[in-house]
Amino acid sequence: MTSERDVTARAQIRNCALRLFGERGPDAVTVRDIAACAGVSPGLVLHHFGSKQGLRDAVDAHVMTLFDEMLAGAIEDPDAFASGEPQVVKGFAELFASQVPQDSPIPPYLRRLLLSGDPVGRTLFRQWFELSLTAMDAMGAGGNVRFTPDRDAMAAFLMVNDLAMILLHDHIADAIGTDPLTQEGMQRWAAVAFDVYLNGAFTKEDS
Amino acid sequence: MTSERDVTARAQIRNCALRLFGERGPDAVTVRDIAACAGVSPGLVLHHFGSKQGLRDAVDAHVMTLFDEMLAGAIEDPDAFASGEPQVVKGFAELFASQVPQDSPIPPYLRRLLLSGDPVGRTLFRQWFELSLTAMDAMGAGGNVRFTPDRDAMAAFLMVNDLAMILLHDHIADAIGTDPLTQEGMQRWAAVAFDVYLNGAFTKEDS
DNA sequence: CAACATACTGAACAGATGTTCAATGCGCAA
DNA sequence: TTGCGCATTGAACATCTGTTCAGTATGTTG
Numbered sequence: 001m002t003s004e005r006d007v008t009a010r011a012q013i014r015n016c017a018l019r020l021f022g023e024r025g026p027d028a029v030t031v032r033d034i035a036a037c038a039g040v041s042p043g044l045v046l047h048h049f050g051s052k053q054g055l056r057d058a059v060d061a062h063v064m065t066l067f068d069e070m071l072a073g074a075i076e077d078p079d080a081f082a083s084g085e086p087q088v089v090k091g092f093a094e095l096f097a098s099q100v101p102q103d104s105p106i107p108p109y110l111r112r113l114l115l116s117g118d119p120v121g122r123t124l125f126r127q128w129f130e131l132s133l134t135a136m137d138a139m140g141a142g143g144n145v146r147f148t149p150d151r152d153a154m155a156a157f158l159m160v161n162d163l164a165m166i167l168l169h170d171h172i173a174d175a176i177g178t179d180p181l182t183q184e185g186m187q188r189w190a191a192v193a194f195d196v197y198l199n200g201a202f203t204k205e206d207s
Numbered sequence: 208m209t210s211e212r213d214v215t216a217r218a219q220i221r222n223c224a225l226r227l228f229g230e231r232g233p234d235a236v237t238v239r240d241i242a243a244c245a246g247v248s249p250g251l252v253l254h255h256f257g258s259k260q261g262l263r264d265a266v267d268a269h270v271m272t273l274f275d276e277m278l279a280g281a282i283e284d285p286d287a288f289a290s291g292e293p294q295v296v297k298g299f300a301e302l303f304a305s306q307v308p309q310d311s312p313i314p315p316y317l318r319r320l321l322l323s324g325d326p327v328g329r330t331l332f333r334q335w336f337e338l339s340l341t342a343m344d345a346m347g348a349g350g351n352v353r354f355t356p357d358r359d360a361m362a363a364f365l366m367v368n369d370l371a372m373i374l375l376h377d378h379i380a381d382a383i384g385t386d387p388l389t390q391e392g393m394q395r396w397a398a399v400a401f402d403v404y405l406n407g408a409f410t411k412e413d414s
Numbered sequence: 415c416a417a418c419a420t421a422c423t424g425a426a427c428a429g430a431t432g433t434t435c436a437a438t439g440c441g442c443a444a
Numbered sequence: 445t446t447g448c449g450c451a452t453t454g455a456a457c458a459t460c461t462g463t464t465c466a467g468t469a470t471g472t473t474g
Contacts, residue, residue, distance in 0.1 A: 008423085009421075017414050025323075027232060027235045030459090030460080031461075031462060032461080035263055042424045043423060043463090044421075046462080046463065046464085051462075053464075054463090060439065101373050114209045114375065115318050115375075117377065121378075124298045125382070126381065129378075143410055144410060146315070146408060146409065148402065154408070157396070158401060158408060160375055164367045165257050165367065167322065168321065168322075170372065171321065171333075172367060175355065176360050177357045177359070189364070192357055192364045196364065196404065196407070198408075198409050201361070201365060201404040202352055203350055203351060216451075238431075248453045249431095249432090249454085250435085250455095251451075252453070254451075254452075269418080402445055417448100417473085417474075418473075419472080420469105421470080422468080423469095425463105426463105426464085426465085428462095429460105429463105430462095431458105431460075432457105432458095433457085433458090434456085434458100435456085436451090436456105437453085437454095437471085439450105439452075440451080440452100443445105443448085444445105
């Protein structure tokens with residue numbers, strides 16, 4: 001009897017919570033809001049998830065699963081890793097642009113996850129940072145990335161630059177007039193990033 | 208009769224709201240929380256600011272004023288702008304590290320401002336972006352920054368990389384083991400940024 | 415058919431929250 | 445002193461919110 005799609009009411013509730021939590025923040029969303037969005041009674045939300053906190057945990061777990069699948073799919077993809085291309089540039093940002101639909105609730109939720117200070121976000125960042133380290137090492141072994149004395153800081157720098165595009169993407173779209181999470185916007189952004197990472201941003205007056 | 212410092216109760220309330228809003232988000236902070244933090248009664252909060260929304264607006268306005276002063280001071284400072292040094296690198300991030308105390312409530316609040324999607328954050332970003340554009344132009348005229356076909360995207364890229372360090376600074380501190388908003392952490396971070404912006408991050412195999 | 419498990423509803427409740435308001439204290443001018 | 449204006453309090457109120465629960469429907473198993 002679900003109106004929208006052929007998904008269980010439980011999944012419907014979880015999806016609504018994911019979207020609303022991302023848009024307004026969990027504290028500004030009531031159980032009744034979620035129930036109304038999912039077209040069910042408030043009681044059913046608690047019936048399936050025990051409590052609002054339980055629902056938050058379930059949404060967190062679901063998002064982590066989605067990310068895991070996304071990364072796993074990307075790693076298995078022969079075109080993505082271990083090729084001759086510089087991988088940190090077309091890292092998370094391009095992965096997002098290719099895998100995540102236009103109006104996906106994931107980016108807003110990711111924003112909250114990384115900036116709310118909760119342990120789930122910390123775990124996620126840590127996980128991605130480890131991945132960035134190994135990716136950079138692989139690129140270094142392939143001769144694509146310069147040697148640097150501060151390996152950790154360099155990996156963090158490149159990764160954070162990448163993440164920033166996702167976190168600030170609305171502002172960037174406002175500023176440069178193109179949404180960097182669309183295909184063409186990503187090309188424009190990647191062009192600049194590639195240029196800087198290849199040639200730097202400053203002139204060398206001494207060379 | 209204020210216990211903490213020699214500030215008016217009104218300012219005390221505003222400061223507490225700023226700190227608590229930044230830490231937990233406005234929706235998770237009650238009027239009673241703020242009153243307790245400021246050592247006053249809940250009624251006084253509403254007496255001074257009309258409503259909770261009024262207090263939020265007042266905090267926003269206060270933060271905007273602080274940023275204006277910070278930027279105005281930096282622009283007037285002969286050592287900061289219009290020198291021969293590359294300015295976008297030691298832009299907002301270093302400005303923050305030098306002007307903002309260790310446990311300042313500003314960074315957490317700035318995070319919420321930029322990522323909550325409200326118009327104040329949008330204004331702030333826009334404002335800083337315009338500043339970045341003029342700064343980059345000045346550097347270009349001075350011969351410090353390379354010519355680039357996509358001026359807007361380049362300025363946005365450099366600025367966003369800088370902002371990211373502030374937004375993600377807890378995560379970065381976790382990952383690399385040094386807080387990039389301290390003096391030594393900033394030096395480490397700036398070293399990497401300077402290196403990349405001067406020499407790039409990739410090797411050129413064709414040169 | 416009967417018994418049961420499960421999905422689901424909607425009313426009800428206790429506590430929290432934003433807000434109002436009458437009352438109090440206090441400094442200051444007349 | 446008297447009176448006025450402002451800061452401040454704390455109780456009270458209406459509403460909202462998370463949660464509980466008794467009850468209904470439906471499909472499944474014996």
